[in-house]
Amino acid sequence: ASWLFPSHRLAEQTQSNALALGRAHLRLGHAHKAEHFLSAVNLAAPQFQDAPAQFTLVNTLSECRLSQGRLHLALATCEPLLALAAKQSWQPYLFDFFGNLCHIYYEWNQLPIVRQYLTRCLAEAEHNETAPFWSVDAHLALMWLAWAEGNQTAADAAMQEAERLAHMLGVARLVRKVMAHGARLDLRRERYESAIGWAKDCGLDAHNVTDYGAQFEYLTWARVMLAQKQPARALRLLTQLQALALATGRTKDVIEIMVFSALAHQANNEPQEAFAALAQAVCEAEQEGYVRTFVDEGAPLYALLQQVAASGITRLYVQRLLDAFPQSAAKPIKSPTAPLAQAEPVNSLVDPLSERELEVLRLVAAGHANREIAQSLQIATSTVKKHVGNILSKLGVKNRTRAAAKARDFRLL
Known part of the structure; x- marks a missing residue:
């Protein structure tokens, strides 16, 4: 019955399904699974040639790469559409596009660029009927931007607007998210009583942390625990x-x-x-x-x-x-x-460890395998093995566990 479903139609359906599955896994916080499906999507496929489809795909890809911690690749994913985004009439998908860029540039501490994109988005939001949902996130981003710039008054104003919009929309999860951001801002400003009050009412369960949508809330809760001088409890959650x-x-x-x-x-x-x-x-x-x-x-x-x-x-x-x-x-x-x-200087050893050997030693003591150490230090696995051998020899031990213990005795860690 192939005449019913021409090959190009099947290919298009497969592409669309892969994108939909990638987006679904991303919403659940499964970045690896999302990447698996999104890698099957062909950017040059016919159904991704119009602007809405292009931005939907690029927004999803960049969000996935952000989650994976690949900031440079996330930016590279967005860059081909920057010129188009700058000249076309405003559309709702541009909120997500510029939102991802704001996340990247904020992490890199390039705050003027973040302000440029946020200012444009918030100006457009005043004329877009679908904007209130995105405006909540925009005002939260504006709050953290103002805080990073040292403008506490502006940070409070942005927080109040985000809270107003969230309550106006009446979406419970959105309200909880905004309140968690408010609690974290309280912690940053040492307003501990307010943050502790949020924690008492947040309704989180420390034994069930699988809800990715609530992760920001859980991390904020852990910070409240630390403010309450309960570090062991916070560590269990972390x-x-x-x-x-x-x-x-x-x-x-x-x-x-x-x-x-x-x-x-x-x-x-x-x-x-x-x-x-x-x-x-x-x-x-x-x-x-x-x-x-x-x-x-x-x-x-x-x-x-x-x-x-x-x-x-x-x-x-x-x-x-x-x-x-x-x-x-x-x-x-x-x-x-x-x-x-x-700690005592590292040259207390008869044959001191080199700077690179100290780096390897600390990662060994933290429980990393040779391949992980190689990736972290951007060196070959064979080089890591050589460094580990030198470390064991200089410390006079036969295995990694004893090396970590001996290093602590010498206060190398």
Whole structure:
């Protein structure tokens, strides 16, 4: 019965189905599965030649790559349509297009570009009847932009507008999302009572964190736990969230979770675990140039990053991160544990470890396999094996577990 369904029709249907399945998996937070289906979509297929179809496909692809932490590829996905987006009459799909660009440039700390895109979108939203749904996200983005720029009054105004729009639309999940953003802003500004009040009413279940749509809420809840001086409880929640993000290929979320886990470990009097978590996050984030994920955590993370900088791990990148913090973050803060930077010098060994061997050692101690270390440091697996052999020899041990233990004895970690 092939005459009923010509081959080109079947091909078009297959392409459309792949896009639909990719979008569905993306909404569930399954980035790996979404990528599997989206990779089957041919950008040159006939049904993707008109503007609405092109933007729908590009928006989905860029969102998937953002979730995977591939910021440069996400931007490259959007760039072919930038000229078209600039000259055509406004359409609803442009909200998502520019929204993805705002996420990318905010992470890179290129705030003027974020403001340029947000200003255009919000101006268009006033004349678009479908805009209120997108306007909620736009005002939340504007809130964080204003906060990053140090304009607290504008941040409060944007938050109030997002809350007004969410309540006007009457969508419960949207309201919960906005309130979680408000609670996180309260934490950033040390308005702890308000954030704790949100946590009491949020209705989240620490034993069931599989709802991807509520992940921002769960991460905010973990931050409230830390503000309540419950770091062990926060770490249990973060462990679940990180395992889920790893299993579904959401590297962007993994990096955020590792960064915050470092703060939770530090608060839990676990400086070695704090260092390992932050060092791993830095290694994961360097290639894509993450900035705001680190800077937005403020002074406590600045102090931990200084320790990573002292160790020599990805030194230039860590210095760029430190330079991106506001001057207020550089003020000394009290820490419940002695800073790792006060450890004994590494040359206490008869045959000191090289800077690269120290990088490998810290990743070994964090539980990474050779292939993962090679990817993080952008070197060959055979080179990693050679470094590990040198490390074992210099430390006088026969396996990786003993190497990690001996390194801690020498305060190399």
